[in-house]
Amino acid sequence: MKILVTGKQGQLGYAFKELSENHSELTWKFTDRSELDITDSTNIQSVVKNFHPDWIINAAAYTDVDGAENNEKLAFNVNADGPHYLAKAAQEIGAKLVHVSTDYVFDGTKNEPYTETDQPNPLQVYGKSKLEGETLIQETGVPGIIIRTSWLYGTHGNNFVKTILRLADEKDEIQVVDDQIGSPTYVGDLAEAILELLSIHTFHHLELLHYSNEGGISWYEFARKIIKNKKMNKIKPIITEELKSKIKRPKYTVLDFNKSHNKFNLKILNWKDSFKKSFLVNN
Numbered sequence: 001m002k003i004l005v006t007g008k009q010g011q012l013g014y015a016f017k018e019l020s021e022n023h024s025e026l027t028w029k030f031t032d033r034s035e036l037d038i039t040d041s042t043n044i045q046s047v048v049k050n051f052h053p054d055w056i057i058n059a060a061a062y063t064d065v066d067g068a069e070n071n072e073k074l075a076f077n078v079n080a081d082g083p084h085y086l087a088k089a090a091q092e093i094g095a096k097l098v099h100v101s102t103d104y105v106f107d108g109t110k111n112e113p114y115t116e117t118d119q120p121n122p123l124q125v126y127g128k129s130k131l132e133g134e135t136l137i138q139e140t141g142v143p144g145i146i147i148r149t150s151w152l153y154g155t156h157g158n159n160f161v162k163t164i165l166r167l168a169d170e171k172d173e174i175q176v177v178d179d180q181i182g183s184p185t186y187v188g189d190l191a192e193a194i195l196e197l198l199s200i201h202t203f204h205h206l207e208l209l210h211y212s213n214e215g216g217i218s219w220y221e222f223a224r225k226i227i228k229n230k231k232m233n234k235i236k237p238i239i240t241e242e243l244k245s246k247i248k249r250p251k252y253t254v255l256d257f258n259k260s261h262n263k264f265n266l267k268i269l270n271w272k273d274s275f276k277k278s279f280l281v282n283n
Helices: 011-020 041-051 065-070 072-093 125-140 160-170 187-200 219-227 229-234 258-264 271-277
Strands: 002-006 027-030 055-058 096-102 144-149 174-177 206-210 235-238
Touching: 002 011, 002 041, 011 027, 011 187, 041 072, 055 072, 055 187, 065 072, 065 125, 072 096, 072 125, 096 125, 096 187, 125 144, 125 206, 144 187, 160 174, 160 219, 174 219, 206 258, 219 235, 229 235
Parallel strands: 002 027, 002 055, 055 096, 096 144, 144 206, 174 235
Antiparallel strands: none
């Protein structure tokens, strides 16, 4: 099986690169923007036709939620147009697509885990661009998987865990919101789950799935877990309104993953267990 992975410089692309070292039975190709610019349909078609993968895993994304507000065109180019081009290129050669989406397609007003059938209602440009990507992929009819995840962190790239560790060394006080609830998800678990899906199951149609680590926690509570006891006094809980940000963020985005578990038998670890096995912090 031949697998093409976009966005190799990001945390998910890097996780797949690490995972590939234990799966030499598969033929992998990892690309970054210099080789495969997902906003360039001609470039995509050339790379896809030359490599002719069985699966394309799109790990490239514009993930700067704040930055997206001032770079709306770029966010939609990367998060919507790019996945659309990849889906069409995959369909042309008979390949399948894995596209990673986000919990931020929801508005966070439900107060119980979101299922795949719940109506999306993104609050900000980032979420809107990701939802548009989902829609455009679905319109192509390409077989494969759209998998929504939440609060990704890992050893590579930018994420909340690394930010908190850095701020704990730099600042006397860190203000973290305590009224936004989600599920921290270790990127290595997501990569393994995706590889299991495409290795074991046959996809004749496009499946929409939710996958995250189990359990909900606030950003503040998660920050306390990250820095533990030695600098605990640095963390100050605040409410979202105290941020005085014009960018709306959902208050609750825990995902329901029963479909992933029951239909596809994916193993779902509690976020605490996955956090302990990550080597970003000494647990």
